[in-house]
Amino acid sequence: MDALREQACITGIGETRYSRGTEKSQVGLALEASLNAIRDAGLRPGDIDGVIPYAAGMAVAEDFITNLGIEDLNYSAMTPMGGASAVAALQTALMATASGLCNHVLIVLGRTGFSGGRIGARVQQMPQFKTVGEFEMPSGAIAPPQLYAPMARRHMELHGTTSRQFAEIAVTMRKHAQLNDNAIMQKPMTVADHQNSRMISDPFRLFDCSLESDGGCAVVVSRAERAKDMANRPIYIMGVGEGHPHSPSVITQRSDLTRLGTAKAAPKAFAMAGIERRDIDVAEIYDCFTYIVLCQLEDLGFCEKGEGGDFVMDGRIGLGGELPINTHGGLLSQAHLAGMNHIHELTRQLRGDGGRAQVEDAEIGLVTGYGDLGDGAVAILRR
């Protein structure tokens, strides 16, 4: 598996302005971000010979051929894993470039989660939710917060994890967002604000839930030998892996409610990268809900199962801490770009372009995606 180690690099990143409210279409936002990423890489649109659009979006490969004027696309694919799609697409792009099939693969997402159909309301129409749709939605389990809440509740009952510990994650993400000019939530948040926010689906309060937002985000992955003399310092994909949990279509039947697909993805990514947990300088962890961050930290092996609540306390996950997490503010406070913004941010950090949120001497970082009721993807990048 380590034959793929460092065979591809992230060479370009691009984002739009993130907002709650837009006149633009999903495809328009995806194209705007694409162009920014392609230019950042020092490429022309015609240089892109592979495209991986976000699997749960409206934009398809044809839109990029049509609008970017790509003469001869060699490869298109999708990685339908919900919020894990973006990081899983890094694995697909790595295979497409390392194999020699492509030189430059565009991974892109446009999202109108605020202005279009709300993220929470969309679940019923998605084929991967057909089991939940038939057997659980008729009884009132409709939206992701309700579907994920029993995982968090069981973790709390088994391990003594608390809402106060969830608050620490929300407050830390907010502090990081305040250092980012392209983060939607700039208003300070205290632990008390979190604890007083209205209950959505117990144990998730409003401030445990990610934002509904609009925007586009894209990255360009290039074959390593092509990346050496491009516009920016190449950010190498050291290792990547995806993992699917037991009972992937429905959480209710999962043998262990407190373990995500991330627990299977992480050993693969670390084995390919050939490094240890302690080598990670900064981590961008998929944060659709506060609890999902805590659970992934355990599944990634940064602490034992049940210790995630203690791990996130005492400033450990903030800037200046032992493992700074979501230095852009995450889905909780920057914007919900389904984790494409996490890849964007990790690349920024490893280039040393992190601005006010720069982690000092960040050399190696980790990014995760999580979605579709349990799928996980993990990538380890280095400068």
Add this chain to the structure above:
Amino acid sequence: MNAAYEKPVPEPTADSQPYWDGLAAHRLMIQSCAACGQARHYPQPMCPACHSLEVSWIEASRRGTLHSWTETHHPFHAGFKDDLPILLVTVDLAEGVRLQCPLRDGSIGALSLGRAVDIDFEDVTDGLTLPVARLAP
């Protein structure tokens, strides 16, 4: 079908029809592999243990224990707005599979892992019956 019923309704498949027919008759039916006997839920075509496509159905005991729960306060769906808050419980059935359904008595403060519950039935429209849980006496 009641025209005023605004909640989502299931669309049974060839695999799941006996489950829904069972509920309508106030019987909790679950699949059991005809080859190796392993129980499974929700209904699916193949036994993951032995890959047999031969299915038999058994009537479950309707006894279970709490595996987890959530209480929903936010109106995610117009059809459930008047029911809020909804207390949804994940139940370990005695047969070794789980069920998620609303808890009809008891408050969230009274719940704990392993608490015994019984499964009951509610006829919500002509032809549609859904499972509900009640705290065991």
